[in-house]
Amino acid sequence: MLDWLGAYAEAGGHLVLGPRTGYGDHEARARHEVTPARLVQAAGVRYDEFSNLHADVPLRTAPDSPLQLPADAVATRWVEGLAVEDADVLAEYDHPHFGRWPAVTTRRHGAGRVTCVGTVPGRDLARALAAWLAPSPCSGWQGLPDSVTVATGTAPDGRRVHVVHNWSWQPATAQAPVDLTDALDGSVVPAGTPVRLGAWDVRVLAAAPGSAAAVE
Secondary structure (H helix, E strand, O other), rough: OOOHHHHHHOOOOEEEOOOOOOOOOOOOOOEEEOOOOOOOOHHHHEEEEEEOOOOEEEEEEEEOOOOOOOOOEEEEEEEEEEEOOEEEEEEOOOOOOOHOEEEEEEEEEOOEEEEEEEEEHHHHHHHHHHHHHHHOOOOOOOOOOEEEEEEEOOOOOOOOEEEEEEEOOOOOOEEOOOEEEEOOOOOEOOOOOOEEEEEOOOEEEEEOOOOOOOOO
């Protein structure tokens, strides 16, 4: 699998590695290779030190980095001690100890790229990473309230199914990106109309039969 991931990047894909990638083998035993095992050359970084985080650590954009971080970007839960061998640093820890290591790195590999994220991203870091990784969003859902998330999948008939959650006591509203149908009551939600969510509510919506959104 690790070799396949490296080949994916070399063939033109953008591979994103998170903490502990390649650390354990198929039986969860620590590997003998330098980590991330079998991907060090492709990623241009290695790691052997790490730390748990008891509090979030603020981040800053590295010099000349194309990854623009908002002021509230933080690292959470974990820091991987990424040692750069041949990679560009995108983000750094604003911390007297963890600042010795980069938080996010990237490297061209063949026709593609390998990006390493050495922490569990806070929401703002995750949002900035997503915007850099995919500048042209594939999903039509835009401007969602902070408490609302959308997960999508494909039904057996090929339609896209959207599961819309509101993780809050406060009602929220999202805007339907395309014509959708409520999976529970069959009501139609035209594109551009509000999708209303109560406290801790969930809506399951599917692309209307025959619409272009069935394959988006």
